[in-house]
Amino acid sequence: MTWDFSGKAALVTGASRGIGLAIATELVRGGAAVTIMSRKADDITAAGERLAKEISGARVLALAGNAGRHEDRERVVRQTVEELGSLDILINNTGINPTYGPLADADLGAVLKTFDTNVVGALGFVQLALRAWMAEHGGNIVNVSSVGGLRSTGVLGAYGASKAALNHLTMELAWQLGPSVRVNGVAPATVKTRFAEALYVGREDEAAHAYPMKRLGTPEDVASLVAFLVSDEASWITGETVRVDGGLLATGSLG
Secondary structure, eight states: OOOOOTTOEEEEESOSSHHHHHHHHHHHHTTOEEEEEESOHHHHHHHHHHHHHHSTTOOEEEEEOOTTOHHHHHHHHHHHHHHHSOOOEEEEOOOOOOOOBOGGGOOHHHHHHHHIIIIIHHHHHHHHHIIIIIHHHOEEEEEEOOGGGTSOOSSBHHHHHHHHHHHHHHHHHHHHHTTTEEEEEEEEOOBSSGGGGGGTTTOHHHHHHTSTTSSOBOHHHHHHHHHHHTSGGGTTOOSOEEEESTTGGGGTOOO
16 A cells, blocks of 8 residues: 655654664655664664665655663654654654563563663653644654563563553553544564564574464564554554554464
8 A cells, every 4th residue: 555644754763674664664655754763873874875765755864862861862853853844753663672581580770771761762752752743733653562562471571561561651642642643552473673583583484383374574564554553544543552463362372
C-alpha cells in the first residue's frame, strides 16, 4: 500500500538500522520529512545519507543523541520542529537490553538503565513532542514494544518488564491525549536485526519452527504496521499494542 504523509514531519528514534530505519524508510517513501536519531553519530549520518540516496526528494535530518538523556531528547525535538517545520509523528523505537538471566541475580543498575531508556525515555519524548507541537496541532505516536512485554520470558525479565510498562504507558497516554493525539504500540517477536542476533544466528530454522508462519520477522514487517497505525486509515485506533509476531503467541509459546 502507498501511504500519503505529505506535509508531515516525523521523528524516529533508534533509527540507524533495523526496525527504526525500516520505519523511517516507509515514512519517507510516503512523503514525510523525517528526523532519524541514534546514539552513534557515524551510524546515523550514514543511515541518513543512504535514505537520501535511495529515495528521490527525501527530506531527512540525521541527529546523534542518547534517548536516555533529557538534554539530547530536548535538542532533537527542538531541531526537528525548527528544521522540518512540525512534529506530527513520533516513533519511540529506542530500546536496550543490558541484562540477561534471572531477575533475582540482576544488576539493579542495569535494570534501572533499562527502564530509564525504554520507558522514561519514551515518555520524555512524548512530553517534549506535546509541548513543541502536538498539544496544539495533534499527532500520532507509536511505541515499539515487544512480545516480551506480553508474556514472561525467563531470561529477559528486565527487558520484558520494561516493555510491559511501555504497553501500559501507551494505554494511559491514549486515554489522556485523545482525541487530537493517537497513541499506539507494536509488539514484535524475533525480527532479523543486529539487536536480536543472539536469538537466531546459527539456528534460524530452529527458531522459525516455533512460528505458525515458519519464518522470523523482518524490519519491513514491523514498518508496514507502524505506517498503517500513523495513517488516516487507522483514525479510530488508539491505545492498542498490536502484535506482529508471525502467530507466535497464538501457540502459547515464546519460542
